[in-house]
Amino acid sequence: MSSVPKTMKAARLTRHTVPVPEYGDNDLLLKVGAAGFCHTDYQVYEGVYQSKLPLTPSHEPKVGQRVGMLNLKHACNSCGGCRNYREGDPPNMRFCENKEMAGVQHDGGFAEYVVADAGSSSLLPDGLSSEQAAPMMCAGVIGVIEKDLPVAVIGVGGLGQRPSKGRDLAQEVGPENLRADKVINYNNKDATEQVIKFGGDAGGVAGVCVPLGLPPDGFKFGAIDLVFKERVIRGSLVATKPLTDEMFKLVDKHGVRSHLTTIGFKDVPKLPEVYMNEHLKCRLVLKM
Numbered sequence: 001m002s003s004v005p006k007t008m009k010a011a012r013l014t015r016h017t018v019p020v021p022e023y024g025d026n027d028l029l030l031k032v033g034a035a036g037f038c039h040t041d042y043q044v045y046e047g048v049y050q051s052k053l054p055l056t057p058s059h060e061p062k063v064g065q066r067v068g069m070l071n072l073k074h075a076c077n078s079c080g081g082c083r084n085y086r087e088g089d090p091p092n093m094r095f096c097e098n099k100e101m102a103g104v105q106h107d108g109g110f111a112e113y114v115v116a117d118a119g120s121s122s123l124l125p126d127g128l129s130s131e132q133a134a135p136m137m138c139a140g141v142i143g144v145i146e147k148d149l150p151v152a153v154i155g156v157g158g159l160g161q162r163p164s165k166g167r168d169l170a171q172e173v174g175p176e177n178l179r180a181d182k183v184i185n186y187n188n189k190d191a192t193e194q195v196i197k198f199g200g201d202a203g204g205v206a207g208v209c210v211p212l213g214l215p216p217d218g219f220k221f222g223a224i225d226l227v228f229k230e231r232v233i234r235g236s237l238v239a240t241k242p243l244t245d246e247m248f249k250l251v252d253k254h255g256v257r258s259h260l261t262t263i264g265f266k267d268v269p270k271l272p273e274v275y276m277n278e279h280l281k282c283r284l285v286l287k288m
Contacts, residue, residue: 004029010111011268011286012054021107021115024074028116030067033130034262035109037271037284038138039213045272048216049104056107056114058286066124068137068248069109070238071102073117093120094237109134110268110286122244125252135258135283140247141239142212150199154186208232262287 010018023029035058044051072093075082081095093099102108102116124133184194199207209231211219225231239247250256259282263271268286275284 004113008112009265009288010056010107011265012056012110016054018056018111020113023115026118027073028067028069028118028121030069030114030116032109032112032114032288034134034288035114035286036134036138037110037275037286038135039275040138041103042272042275043214043216044104048214051104056103056109056111058103058109066126067116067121068124068133068244069102069114069116070120070122070137070141070241070244071104071108072096072099072120072238073102073115074098074100075119090119092240093117094240112288120241122241122248125248127252128248131260131262131285131287132257134285135260136247136251137244138238139258139283140251141244142236152195152199153180208234210234210236212236258283260285 004020006020007017008020010016021029037058041057043049044055044057070093075091075093075096076098077091077096079097081097082091085092085095100106102114103110108114128136182194182198184191184198188194207229209221211233219233221233226233261274261280261282262285263274264287271284271286274280
């Protein structure tokens with residue numbers, strides 16, 4: 001690959017020139033078209049994951065070759081997670097104890113080039129722009145919902161963040177057939193009762209709670225409701241490659257699009273401040 005330079009621009013919440021990453025036999029060296037900035041990136045910035053620095057952020061890259069990469073790569077194929085959880089023949093990369101996580105433990109997509117694993121990369125629909133594809137490699141691939149079940153999302157945004165602006169966003173999103181069936185102000189005293197009523201038979205008993213955020217102080221759940229109503233608490237990391245491929249088919253079929261604000265490379269140092277602005281109602285995407 002003689003056309004690949006030795007160094008490249010990379011954003012590490014300031015601007016750097018760093019070596020182009022090396023790649024292995026099952027890797028893809030991708031030239032980045034766009035990469036998203038989400039709450040995980042902000043938590044890395046705050047030191048929540050104790051990531052080794054310097055680190056190139058973003059686990060939401062979309063690249064110029066029409067490929068999107070998940071943030072997991074390089075399953076070891078020998079640990080307990082790889083042996084016990086598989087997708088047919090290959091291991092389920094999500095549960096590998098030695099996997100690499102782009103933008104969290106290893107360099108991510110805020111750079112001209114990024115190394116992706118062919119086993120966790122998906123082709124993108126022709127009609128989906130680089131900027132639109134980037135956040136779908138995070139928020140779009142977290143959580144799998146069974147058809148026709150009632151779902152309540154606390155807050156509206158990439159993954160339910162920004163509740164203060166979520167009501168407006170839920171009512172503005174288009175096309176109309178993709179809007180929420182009901183929008184509830186979670187500050188209302190009867191908000192819980194409204195959710196249960198909307199859910200019908202599935203709303204009050206034996207429901208499933210899927211926490212997707214990673215608050216440093218963890219979660220707290222009521223023991224009485226958990227035991228006597230047989231509720232289930234289930235985590236969700238990211239989808240597998242087959243589910244990601246299926247997600248992009250749905251995105252293409254139904255014209256799903258995100259509210260975005262794109263920034264240029266020179267504005268990278270402003271990202272944390274812009275992200276925490278209370279008036280933000282969109283996903284932030286770095287356009288390379």
